[in-house]
Amino acid sequence: MAQDVIPEEAARGSLIYDPKVRGIVFQVMLMALLALGLWWIVGNTIENLNRSNIATGFGFLKGRAGFDIADRLIEYDSDSSYARALLVGILNTLAVAISGIITATIIGFLVGIGRLSRNWLIRKLATVYVEIFRNIPPLLVILFWYQGVLALLPSVRDSLALPFGSYLNNRGFYFPQIIWGDQAWLVLAGLVIGAVLSWYVARRARARQMATGQQFPVFWTSVTLIIGLPVLAFVLTGFPATVEYPQKGTFNLTGGMNVKPEFLSLYLALSFYTASFIAEIVRAGIIGVPKGQTEAYSALGLSSRQGLRLVVIPQAMRIIIPPLTSQYLNLTKNSSLAVAIGYPDLYAIGGTILNQTGQAIEVVVIFMIVYLGISILTSLFMNWFNAKMALKER
Amino acid sequence: MKHIAIGIMGAAAVGFMVSTASADTLSDVKAKGFVQCGVNTGLAGFSAPNDKGEWTGIDVDFCRAVAAAIFGDGTKVKFTGLSAKDRFTALQSGEVDILSRNTTWTINRDTALGLNFAGVTYYDGQGFMINAKKLPGVNSALQLSGAAVCVQSGTTTELNLADYFKANKMEYNPVVFEKFEEANAAYDAGRCDAYTTDQSGLYAVRLQMKSPDDHVVLPEIISKEPLGPSVRQGDDKWFDIVKWTYYALLNAEEAGVTQANVEEMKNSDNPDIRRLLGTESETKIGTDLGLDNDWVVNIVKAVGNYGEIFERNVGSGSPMKISRGINALWTKGGLQYGMPIR
Numbered sequence: 001m002a003q004d005v006i007p008e009e010a011a012r013g014s015l016i017y018d019p020k021v022r023g024i025v026f027q028v029m030l031m032a033l034l035a036l037g038l039w040w041i042v043g044n045t046i047e048n049l050n051r052s053n054i055a056t057g058f059g060f061l062k063g064r065a066g067f068d069i070a071d072r073l074i075e076y077d078s079d080s081s082y083a084r085a086l087l088v089g090i091l092n093t094l095a096v097a098i099s100g101i102i103t104a105t106i107i108g109f110l111v112g113i114g115r116l117s118r119n120w121l122i123r124k125l126a127t128v129y130v131e132i133f134r135n136i137p138p139l140l141v142i143l144f145w146y147q148g149v150l151a152l153l154p155s156v157r158d159s160l161a162l163p164f165g166s167y168l169n170n171r172g173f174y175f176p177q178i179i180w181g182d183q184a185w186l187v188l189a190g191l192v193i194g195a196v197l198s199w200y201v202a203r204r205a206r207a208r209q210m211a212t213g214q215q216f217p218v219f220w221t222s223v224t225l226i227i228g229l230p231v232l233a234f235v236l237t238g239f240p241a242t243v244e245y246p247q248k249g250t251f252n253l254t255g256g257m258n259v260k261p262e263f264l265s266l267y268l269a270l271s272f273y274t275a276s277f278i279a280e281i282v283r284a285g286i287i288g289v290p291k292g293q294t295e296a297y298s299a300l301g302l303s304s305r306q307g308l309r310l311v312v313i314p315q316a317m318r319i320i321i322p323p324l325t326s327q328y329l330n331l332t333k334n335s336s337l338a339v340a341i342g343y344p345d346l347y348a349i350g351g352t353i354l355n356q357t358g359q360a361i362e363v364v365v366i367f368m369i370v371y372l373g374i375s376i377l378t379s380l381f382m383n384w385f386n387a388k389m390a391l392k393e394r
Numbered sequence: 395m396k397h398i399a400i401g402i403m404g405a406a407a408v409g410f411m412v413s414t415a416s417a418d419t420l421s422d423v424k425a426k427g428f429v430q431c432g433v434n435t436g437l438a439g440f441s442a443p444n445d446k447g448e449w450t451g452i453d454v455d456f457c458r459a460v461a462a463a464i465f466g467d468g469t470k471v472k473f474t475g476l477s478a479k480d481r482f483t484a485l486q487s488g489e490v491d492i493l494s495r496n497t498t499w500t501i502n503r504d505t506a507l508g509l510n511f512a513g514v515t516y517y518d519g520q521g522f523m524i525n526a527k528k529l530p531g532v533n534s535a536l537q538l539s540g541a542a543v544c545v546q547s548g549t550t551t552e553l554n555l556a557d558y559f560k561a562n563k564m565e566y567n568p569v570v571f572e573k574f575e576e577a578n579a580a581y582d583a584g585r586c587d588a589y590t591t592d593q594s595g596l597y598a599v600r601l602q603m604k605s606p607d608d609h610v611v612l613p614e615i616i617s618k619e620p621l622g623p624s625v626r627q628g629d630d631k632w633f634d635i636v637k638w639t640y641y642a643l644l645n646a647e648e649a650g651v652t653q654a655n656v657e658e659m660k661n662s663d664n665p666d667i668r669r670l671l672g673t674e675s676e677t678k679i680g681t682d683l684g685l686d687n688d689w690v691v692n693i694v695k696a697v698g699n700y701g702e703i704f705e706r707n708v709g710s711g712s713p714m715k716i717s718r719g720i721n722a723l724w725t726k727g728g729l730q731y732g733m734p735i736r
Contacts, residue, residue: 051417051628052486052508052628053627053628054486054506054507054508055505055506055507066553066556066557067547067552067553067556067568067570068555068556068559068566068568069570070567070570077560078553078557078560147579151580151583151584151585155528157528170583170584171542171585249540250539250540250541251529251538251540251541251587252540252541252542252567254540261585262569340572340576341571341576342547342570342571342572342576342577342580348547348570351479351547351548352479352547352548352552352570354479354483354548355479355481355547355548356548356553357502357506358486358502358503358506358508360482360483360486
């Protein structure tokens with residue numbers, strides 16, 4: 001920008017005084033220095049590693065891992081490779097990050113709106129919640145859930161029996177597993193068809209409202225389609241599912257599904273911790289919409305619910321989304337605190353691999369690439385969402 | 395832009411200084427005036443702070459022995475508490491001079507990790523501990539199918555555990571912690587049915603439980619765990635000093651030289667003992683190592699011989715009361731065999 005305001009005559013003198021040339025020369029010099037520095041660091045590292053006879057390179061990833069992982073979303077055993085162990089870790093990180101982000105957003109929005117409530121009790125409760133969780137380090141929140149709540153649950157033998165054949169004890173939450181039969185894919189198909197139809201109905205209803213001003217009960221139609229079609233398929237195919245209940249084995253409950261306390265405490269801690277920040281962001285977003293907007297929609301004859309949905313929230317979202325992205329990134333990165341309670345996320349498994357193979361530099365590079373990748377993808381998605389929610393000037 | 399360029403050059407200069415750290419550890423140690431030793435953050439009998447806040451244990455005493463051999467003073471040593479995960483990086487990067495942290499000697503660590511093991515200060519094996527009160531019927535590790543097992547990550551223990559259950563076609567549920575203390579706490583809280591680590595470690599952990607008498611160590615030993623101190627590759631002189639400090643401790647026990655009698659033993663008529671204690675005329679044994687000729691006297695004065703270290707830390711003089719077993723001298727049916735100092 002600076003070059004534009006400098007008059008043309010100045011550039012006619014000697015090359016040294018040409019701002020354009022000077023700019024390019026300095027930038028080339030800086031790039032050269034950076035490249036030199038990088039080259040030197042890499043060369044120095046490789047030389048030192050060779051001198052200490054430490055193996056280098058990423059070839060170790062193909063080796064047999066040799067250790068077991070309890071929490072896993074894909075097939076894995078001790079004969080699998082280190083690369084697969086890392087993949088298990090990445091998926092575990094994603095699992096806790098995604099479920100944490102969803103829950104944190106829901107709690108955050110509820111508490112944030114609660115802080116603006118006209119009800120004194122709700123308002124104060126929301127304030128207390130925010131001030132407590134916002135001011136405790138996340139590691140303490142995780143340890144609070146792990147050692148303060150879940151570890152105090154009864155042992156396996158005295159499991160708390162919950163409805164529907166599920167149990168809660170200090171080894172986690174056990175619930176019945178549904179085992180689908182042969183024709184169960186029809187149920188899934190029903191769900192997909194229901195979703196597609198709902199989307200189509202919503203589009204048509206919108207177009208019709210734009211054209212004629214007539215409204216259509218989109219919400220209830222969608223609910224009927226999305227729930228009704230799978231249930232219909234389920235009944236017509238003759239209930240192709242059986243339920244497996246957790247049973248008491250020698251040591252643990254066996255059968256059914258099990259969510260381990262490591263995952264639960266990490267998930268709950270990250271959700272509750274991040275939700276306190278999201279609540280503040282939501283409150284700020286809603287307060288940030290000028291009062292004139294509220295008066296304007298009242299003047300147009302919209303009800304306060306319609307006004308909130310059609311006027312206030314869309315404008316508040318523009319304020320909320322950018323800081324919300326940062327909170328999502330924070331939550332994802334905070335999930336590496338899992339190592340303190342033994343949840344096998346990327347950082348914990350990578351650390352084990354680092355120790356078994358001694359490939360410190362390579363493993364740290366993988367850490368950086370994966371966390372960077374997840375963060376960039378999250379940012380890209382949120383930027384796209386932000387652009388979609390942005391004020392459209394027509 | 396100038397600032398950035400200066401910054402880069404500054405960073406490069408700092409990096410360069412680090413890389414020129416010499417490969418002569420002995421000179422470095424002498425120059426700074428103490429030995430930096432990597433130890434466990436808290437494993438009773440091996441390296442743990444006592445009630446006065448001083449480090450005690452076999453691994454700790456070994457580092458004191460090395461310091462005594464170099465400086466004639468066993469207190470010229472500083473300890474760095476390391477987790478299982480950090481230990482090798484700390485040694486490789488030069489943060490510590492010796493790694494003496496109940497570390498198993500394996501071929502992978504000797505080759506791919508670039509370490510040199512100086513000897514085996516404790517022959518151990520992996521075992522299991524259970525809460526007998528909660529699991530009255532279990533008296534063998536082979537009954538543990540389906541159990542949740544607490545283990546420390548990044549150890550040979552974790553790998554042996556996987557191999558053992560696979561070989562015996564049993565299922566299990568690993569609960570893996572990075573820190574020893576976290577694994578202990580989780581086991582004590584009932585998160586796991588069994589706890590696994592080296593047997594010596596199990597006896598130490600048992601004493602830290604809320605009610606130690608409820609816990610029993612199962613009889614099976616599922617692996618060989620030779621624990622010993624290690625150094626970086628590429629510095630043979632330093633490796634020799636650490637290795638021969640270990641042999642000196644064994645030879646002192648074999649010759650009957652103890653902390654109490656080392657001064658009078660110097661006047662012994664036995665040529666073996668005179669050579670060991672550097673009182674032989676014209677001896678060059680100590681100076682050839684780069685040390686003083688009375689290096690063994692200094693070691694024994696500071697920490698005693700191997701047998702004394704063992705009994706004080708894990709044997710009859712400790713709450714753990716572990717018998718010498720295979721850690722006895724070769725003359726008494728054990729595996730500890732000091733190479734001749736000659």
